[in-house]
Amino acid sequence: MKPKWIGLIILIVAMAAVLGYFLIAPKPVDKINGYLGGEKIGLFEDENFKKEMAKKFSLEVNYRKAGSLDMVKADKDGMSYLFPASQTALELYKEEIGSPKRSEIILNTPLVIYSHAMVRDSLQKDGIVYESNGSYFMDMEKFVTAVKEGKTWADIGLPQLYGSILVKTTDPTKSNSGNMFAGLVANAMNGGRVVDSMSVHKVLPDLKDFFKKMGYMDTSSADLFDQFLKIGVGSYPMIAAYENQILEFAVTNPDVWEKVGDDLCIIYPTPTVYSSHVMIALDDKGDYAIDALMDPVIQDIAWKDHGFRTGISGNQEETDVFGVNGVLSQVTGVMPMPDFRTMDIIVKELSN
Amino acid sequence: MSKKTFISVLLILLLLLSACSVGRKSDNKNSGSKQNIFGTGGTRIRIVSGSENKELEPIIEQYCKKNKVTIEMTYMGSVDIMRQLQGGAADFDAVWPASSIWISMGDTDFKVKHTESTSLSPIVFGIKKSLAESMGFVGKEVSINDIMSKISSGELKFCMTSATQSNSGAGAYLGFLSGLSGNPEVLTKEDLQKQQLKEDITNLLSGVDRSSGSSEWLKTLFLNGDYDSMVNYESLIITTNQELTARGEEPLYLIYPYDGLSISDSPLGYIDRGDKKKEEAFLDFQAYLLSEEVQSELQKLGRRTGYEGVFEENKGVFKKEWGIDTDRILSPIKLPTADVIMEALNLYQGEFRKPSLSIYCLDFSGSMKGKGEREVKEAMDLILDQEKAKELLLQANPSEVNQVIFFNSNIIDSVIIDPSTEEALNELNERIKNQSAGGGTDMYRAMLEGLITLESYDLNNYNPAIILLTDGESGGRFDYFKTAYEELGQDIPVFSIMFGDANPEQLEEIAEYTGARVFDGRENLAGAFRSVKGYN
Numbered sequence: 001m002k003p004k005w006i007g008l009i010i011l012i013v014a015m016a017a018v019l020g021y022f023l024i025a026p027k028p029v030d031k032i033n034g035y036l037g038g039e040k041i042g043l044f045e046d047e048n049f050k051k052e053m054a055k056k057f058s059l060e061v062n063y064r065k066a067g068s069l070d071m072v073k074a075d076k077d078g079m080s081y082l083f084p085a086s087q088t089a090l091e092l093y094k095e096e097i098g099s100p101k102r103s104e105i106i107l108n109t110p111l112v113i114y115s116h117a118m119v120r121d122s123l124q125k126d127g128i129v130y131e132s133n134g135s136y137f138m139d140m141e142k143f144v145t146a147v148k149e150g151k152t153w154a155d156i157g158l159p160q161l162y163g164s165i166l167v168k169t170t171d172p173t174k175s176n177s178g179n180m181f182a183g184l185v186a187n188a189m190n191g192g193r194v195v196d197s198m199s200v201h202k203v204l205p206d207l208k209d210f211f212k213k214m215g216y217m218d219t220s221s222a223d224l225f226d227q228f229l230k231i232g233v234g235s236y237p238m239i240a241a242y243e244n245q246i247l248e249f250a251v252t253n254p255d256v257w258e259k260v261g262d263d264l265c266i267i268y269p270t271p272t273v274y275s276s277h278v279m280i281a282l283d284d285k286g287d288y289a290i291d292a293l294m295d296p297v298i299q300d301i302a303w304k305d306h307g308f309r310t311g312i313s314g315n316q317e318e319t320d321v322f323g324v325n326g327v328l329s330q331v332t333g334v335m336p337m338p339d340f341r342t343m344d345i346i347v348k349e350l351s352n
Numbered sequence: 353m354s355k356k357t358f359i360s361v362l363l364i365l366l367l368l369l370s371a372c373s374v375g376r377k378s379d380n381k382n383s384g385s386k387q388n389i390f391g392t393g394g395t396r397i398r399i400v401s402g403s404e405n406k407e408l409e410p411i412i413e414q415y416c417k418k419n420k421v422t423i424e425m426t427y428m429g430s431v432d433i434m435r436q437l438q439g440g441a442a443d444f445d446a447v448w449p450a451s452s453i454w455i456s457m458g459d460t461d462f463k464v465k466h467t468e469s470t471s472l473s474p475i476v477f478g479i480k481k482s483l484a485e486s487m488g489f490v491g492k493e494v495s496i497n498d499i500m501s502k503i504s505s506g507e508l509k510f511c512m513t514s515a516t517q518s519n520s521g522a523g524a525y526l527g528f529l530s531g532l533s534g535n536p537e538v539l540t541k542e543d544l545q546k547q548q549l550k551e552d553i554t555n556l557l558s559g560v561d562r563s564s565g566s567s568e569w570l571k572t573l574f575l576n577g578d579y580d581s582m583v584n585y586e587s588l589i590i591t592t593n594q595e596l597t598a599r600g601e602e603p604l605y606l607i608y609p610y611d612g613l614s615i616s617d618s619p620l621g622y623i624d625r626g627d628k629k630k631e632e633a634f635l636d637f638q639a640y641l642l643s644e645e646v647q648s649e650l651q652k653l654g655r656r657t658g659y660e661g662v663f664e665e666n667k668g669v670f671k672k673e674w675g676i677d678t679d680r681i682l683s684p685i686k687l688p689t690a691d692v693i694m695e696a697l698n699l700y701q702g703e704f705r706k707p708s709l710s711i712y713c714l715d716f717s718g719s720m721k722g723k724g725e726r727e728v729k730e731a732m733d734l735i736l737d738q739e740k741a742k743e744l745l746l747q748a749n750p751s752e753v754n755q756v757i758f759f760n761s762n763i764i765d766s767v768i769i770d771p772s773t774e775e776a777l778n779e780l781n782e783r784i785k786n787q788s789a790g791g792g793t794d795m796y797r798a799m800l801e802g803l804i805t806l807e808s809y810d811l812n813n814y815n816p817a818i819i820l821l822t823d824g825e826s827g828g829r830f831d832y833f834k835t836a837y838e839e840l841g842q843d844i845p846v847f848s849i850m851f852g853d854a855n856p857e858q859l860e861e862i863a864e865y866t867g868a869r870v871f872d873g874r875e876n877l878a879g880a881f882r883s884v885k886g887y888n
Contacts, residue, residue, distance in 0.1 A: 033626075041465070062626070064624060071462075074461070160680075160683060214538065215686035217689075219456055226469060227452065227469065231472060231617055232681070235615060235682070235683070
């Protein structure tokens with residue numbers, strides 16, 4: 001063989017080796033970062049979730065915790081996505097920054113009230129809470145009236161609790177669950193009709209009083225829920241948070257749940273509102289992450305292990321697996337949130 | 353020596369060396385605070401924590417021994433932890449204040465995650481049981497107003513941490529304000545402006561007979577002194593009682609004012625800077641603290657934990673005869689909004705708290721020439737210039753008294769200002785700037801001069817303290833001072849802030865004798881002053 005052929009063969013073999021290496025070697029994992037609402041941290045820290053994201057999509061999704069409304073205004077340098085808990089945050093984004101690269105609703109969960117058996121039972125005697133087929137519901141108009149009248153816990157037979165009847169929420173000017181609850185209360189104060197930018201002015205004084213009574217408010221629904229669970233009924237007789245939080249807690253802490261599951265209870269406000277967790281892509285990587293999160297396997301993890309309803313709202317779901325009493329398989333009695341302009345008026349009023 | 357024995361000797365030596373490295377102390381140049389270090393692992397978690405967690409050090413040490421991790425504990429007051437967070441907390445990987453509000457008020461750029469409450473403890477009054485009985489507080493629901501009336505009648509005095517320094521002080525103070533305002537749903541700025549509240553809270557705080565910058569040190573002070581009552585965490589009062597009963601002394605009876613109760617939830621959170629390995633180590637440590645085994649250990653230290661309350665095996669820690677009932681629902685007041693909290697703290701510092709009577713003894717001897725002299729002037733500027741002082745929540749209360757004694761081997765000069773108006777403080781500041789150093793040193797002489805001033809005041813109306821700013825090298829005789837101190841018969845702490853070529857030996861001796869502490873002013877002056885002022 002002529003020497004120049006040998007050279008060529010060596011070259012071809014070398015090229016094949018390099019090509020082969022790239023074909024067989026695992027794809028490098030792309031690390032991305034963004035702002036995440038605290039209630040979804042459990043999902044993002046889930047080992048199965050991380051594994052699936054790495055295996056199927058070569059993604060490592062990191063995050064920084066921030067309130068849904070706060071994150072829109074936060075420094076987005078180096079961030080690929082925002083993942084707030086509402087469409088209000090998306091509207092705010094459009095208003096402040098402009099049209100995002102892409103946005104999709106990834107997860108859904110209704111806003112609910114968490115309480116303890118003794119509080120629920122007293123409210124039931126008072127007619128504010130009622131039971132139907134093992135699930136509990138709160139009549140929002142009756143509740144709002146009781147708060148406005150300054151009814152105390154002692155008035156409904158709970159002298160052990162300090163002060164007047166109240167639901168604690170996150171700060172409605174910073175975090176989504178509190179913000180949505182403000183929308184819900186505004187609607188209830190408006191006789192059960194959705195407030196708009198005109199009618200909202202009628203309810204603003206009462207709405208402001210309602211939130212003023214809470215004093216210091218947390219900015220994260222995850223922290224609020226943790227405190228509700230640990231500090232007990234004296235500090236947190238009732239909180240407003242997402243339905244998925246208790247489902248996730250029961251799945252992740254079965255031993256604890258067995259001991260406390262009969263005391264902790266879920267009450268559905270009627271009507272309630274749905275929290276639609278919408279992902280906002282800030283760059284190509286964020287866009288790709290949206291595709292990954294919409295994958296059926298990921299969506300399955302989100303429901304079964306973290307309690308996020310994933311299909312379109314109103315889907316019938318199997319809820320017994322969680323072992324939580326009174327979870328609705330289908331949430332009806334859902335009311336739309338006031339529109340963005342109206343919510344903006346509410347937030348501005350509550351910020352003062 | 354055979355080779356085998358030689359190797360075993362070597363191994364033993366190595367083991368001893370590594371054992372010595374557990375619980376080392378070191379100085380952090382940047383934060384200027386002392387820290388305690390556990391373990392020798394490669395991954396290092398630097399935690400800034402409230403002082404009440406000092407009691408958990410054996411639990412932390414145990415963890416570090418078993419795991420390849422090093423944990424650094426730096427203790428600070430809650431307000432300072434909030435400030436650290438606001439400034440980015442570059443020296444720390446995790447925060448562990450006594451209450452969640454300090455994290456949410458400090459974490460303005462959302463760096464903190466994985467926050468979980470590690471234990472609970474209400475802030476309560478611990479009163480000598482015989483005194484509590486004679487005041488009719490045993491087996492009864494007690495309100496803030498009940499407590500105030502006992503303070504007005506002179507029956508009750510208490511020790512408490514400074515509200516602008518420590519969470520237990522802040523929590524108790526916010527409870528007082530709420531109770532004295534007639535239990536509003538939540539305290540507002542308007543409430544804080546009411547004349548009646550100003551009178552009542554000033555009256556209540558006049559019952560403070562000793563203040564402290566940290567909850568843990570308040571406990572130490574209480575155990576070493578002769579006091580009737582303190583406001584502190586339930587857990588620290590339980591451990592105080594454990595020690596009191598071991599000594600055969602009378603324990604404290606716990607009072608939970610029903611209209612002014614605060615609860616600390618001891619949250620531990622991670623400051624995220626993208627270091628995955630560190631984050632995993634943090635989560636593992638946090639999981640250890642939340643494990644059933646460790647939660648049970650925490651209960652033995654008097655903390656309430658977990659979802660389902662105190663375990664059967666630990667029920668005995670929370671003694672009924674001390675007034676504790678873990679089955680009772682604790683219903684705290686609602687904390688006011690962040691701006692009301694900050695306003696309340698400013699009012700505490702500048703107006704409501706018992707006025708301090710501070711005697712600053714400034715060393716202008718020859719050894720202070722140059723660096724030491726300059727540092728002392730800068731230090732005094734920080735506290736006398738009210739703009740600067742306010743930033744640190746150290747502003748003067750107009751009714752407080754300040755004296756400056758300039759000394760070398762003699763008294764060079766002495767200036768008293770009473771009342772402490774801004775104008776008078778500025779004049780004093782100028783006077784200090786014009787002083788130059790020279791001559792020998794006798795700090796005992798200056799301290800004696802301070803005692804003479806104190807004798808002329810009714811000390812029931814003030815929180816008195818002598819504060820030495822010096823390099824600590826002094827001639828003169830301590831025993832002369834001691835005789836005069838005993839003659840005066842009052843509880844006057846003599847704090848020292850060291851400057852120049854500091855030598856702490858003589859200063860430690862004075863601090864120990866008077867129930868005070870020595871601080872280093874060269875590394876973190878603001879921190880040293882905040883500490884000293886926390887005590888008066």
